[in-house]
Amino acid sequence: MNNEDANQLDLLAVFHYVVGAITALFSCFPFIHVFMGLAIVAGKFPAISGSPGFPPDAAFGWIFVVMGSLFILFGWTASVCILLAGRKLKRRKNRIYCMAVAGVECMFVPFGTVLGVFTLIILNKDSVKQAFAQTQAAADEPPPLDETNRA
Secondary structure, three states: OOHHHHHHHHHHHHHHHHHHHHHHHHOOOOHHHHHHHHHHHHOOOOOOOOOOOOOOOHHHHHHHHHHHHHHHHHHHHHHHHHHHHHHHHHHOOOHHHHHHHHHHHOOOOOHHHHHHHHHHHHHOOHHHHHHHHHHHHHHHOOOOOOOOOOO
């Protein structure tokens, strides 16, 4: 692997950290829905204008709580996966995982799409494939025996 490929992989790793942090931040927005749903369930939500004065049903509030929680969970899970991909790119490990995360990142418009496409392009270079294979081969071979470790 040449120096340019190494620099590109290091830069991709940094961008994965950034996009992972942005994803985690934006995944916190559904907390508004969770708190609003909890207010509806607790009966603290005011009546909707134009209605006969009855507060919304508690089941309606639970929909907000469950759906908001699911969106938060999905976002934080995606964020952790993106951060792990950045770490694996930095260490030149698990190329298939990095490609899978890059494919999923393409759903997160606009930053994830750009990062995912560039990651897939770089990871499909032959020199980068060889670098990941060499790292895997080095990790698979047992450590050499020295005089103190011999049985």
